[in-house]
Amino acid sequence: xxxxxxxxxxxxxxxxxxxxxxxxxxxxxxxxxxxxxxxxxxxxxxxxxxxxxxxxxxxxxxxxxxxxxxxxxxxxxxxxxxxxxxxxxxxxxxxxxxxxxxxxxxxxxxxx
Amino acid sequence: xxxxxxxxxxxxxxxxxxxxxxxxxxxxxxxxxxxxxxxxxxxxxxxxxxxxxxxxxxxxxxxxxxxxxxxxxxxxxxxxxxxxxxxxxxxxxxxxxxxxxxxxxxxxxxxxxxxxx
Numbered sequence: 693x694x695x696x697x698x699x700x701x702x703x704x705x706x707x708x709x710x711x712x713x714x715x716x717x718x719x720x721x722x723x724x725x726x727x728x729x730x731x732x733x734x735x736x737x738x739x740x741x742x743x744x745x746x747x748x749x750x751x752x753x754x755x756x757x758x759x760x761x762x763x764x765x766x767x768x769x770x771x772x773x774x775x776x777x778x779x780x781x782x783x784x785x786x787x788x789x790x791x792x793x794x795x796x797x798x799x800x801x802x803x804x
Numbered sequence: 805x806x807x808x809x810x811x812x813x814x815x816x817x818x819x820x821x822x823x824x825x826x827x828x829x830x831x832x833x834x835x836x837x838x839x840x841x842x843x844x845x846x847x848x849x850x851x852x853x854x855x856x857x858x859x860x861x862x863x864x865x866x867x868x869x870x871x872x873x874x875x876x877x878x879x880x881x882x883x884x885x886x887x888x889x890x891x892x893x894x895x896x897x898x899x900x901x902x903x904x905x906x907x908x909x910x911x912x913x914x915x916x917x918x919x920x921x
Contacts (some may be wrong), residue, residue: 723907733885735895735911748908783849790899790907792839 694718696796698784704802713799716765716775717786725793726759726769727783735783741767774803806831808898810912817886818920823914825881827896833857835901838872838879839909842893855879857901886919893917 697716705711717724725740739749740759749759749777756775771778779802785793807830817823829838840852853863855872862872867884883890893916897909 725908732817734913740908742907781847785849787907790901791837792851792854793907793909794851795841799915800847 696784696786696794698782698796698799700799701797702800702802704804705774705776706804709803710725711774711801711803713782713784713801715767715769715784715796717767717784718788718794719765719769721786721788721794722764722789723793724761724767725785725787725792726767727785727795728780729783729798730780736759737800738769754785774801776803779803806833806836806898806900806910808896808910808912810894810896810915812915813913814916814918816920817919819888820885822884823886823919825894825896825917825918827879827880827881827912829896829898831877831898831900831905833900837899837901839897840870840879840881840901841894841895841911841915843895844889852881862875874898878891883917886917888919888921891896891915891917891919 699714710742723742726738727735729735739759744761759769781798781800783795783798785795789795809828836857838855842850842852860872869882871880893914895914896912899909
């Protein structure tokens with residue numbers, strides 16, 4: 693079975709540009725999570741969805757960040773406009789009924 | 805509020821040594837899940853184990869074993885006869901069972917394990 697799929701794997705962009713990260717969860721999973729990992733702050737939960745509905749977005753750092761889950765098999769995390777401090781690895785994870793989360797390979801974002 | 809503490813920031817051992825990674829948690833929930841994840845140098849986060857709070861049996865999987873003690877709110881992870889490939893960051897995590905926030909993980913800060921040949 694395919695795991696969580698994230699694209700792109702690497703993204704380099706200039707400050708001020710819009711960035712869109714994509715995630716396809718494991719088929720059948722009903723929860724989806726977006727995380728950000730940096731050396732300084734560790735692993736941070738940004739937002740998560742249950743059954744495509746956003747449950748908790750308290751971790752989203754600013755209004756520049758937005759996430760959508762239009763259907764059970766796709767989610768996006770958008771940063772507009774991007775800033776150098778947004779540089780991090782962004783992980784998407786999915787789970788079934790609150791059990792263990794399975795993580796995607798991550799997207800390494802560099803904003804110059 | 806839930807909290808997970810991994811007091812050991814970094815551990816360094818020589819191959820074939822046994823090593824234990826400590827995890828202490830706080831929660832007001834009577835029922836919850838505990839997890840361990842591994843993050844090797846390649847960067848992906850790999851699920852290792854889930855333990856239900858109502859099941860205090862210890863578990864062994866090959867060289868890995870987990871000791872869950874509800875009385876001390878600890879869920880420690882032991883690697884026996886460590887190998888270089890065990891070098892990674894290990895995260896302990898906690899989630900509530902049911903409720904509005906079910907599935908949301910509270911992670912510890914992670915323990916960096918380095919196994920030298």
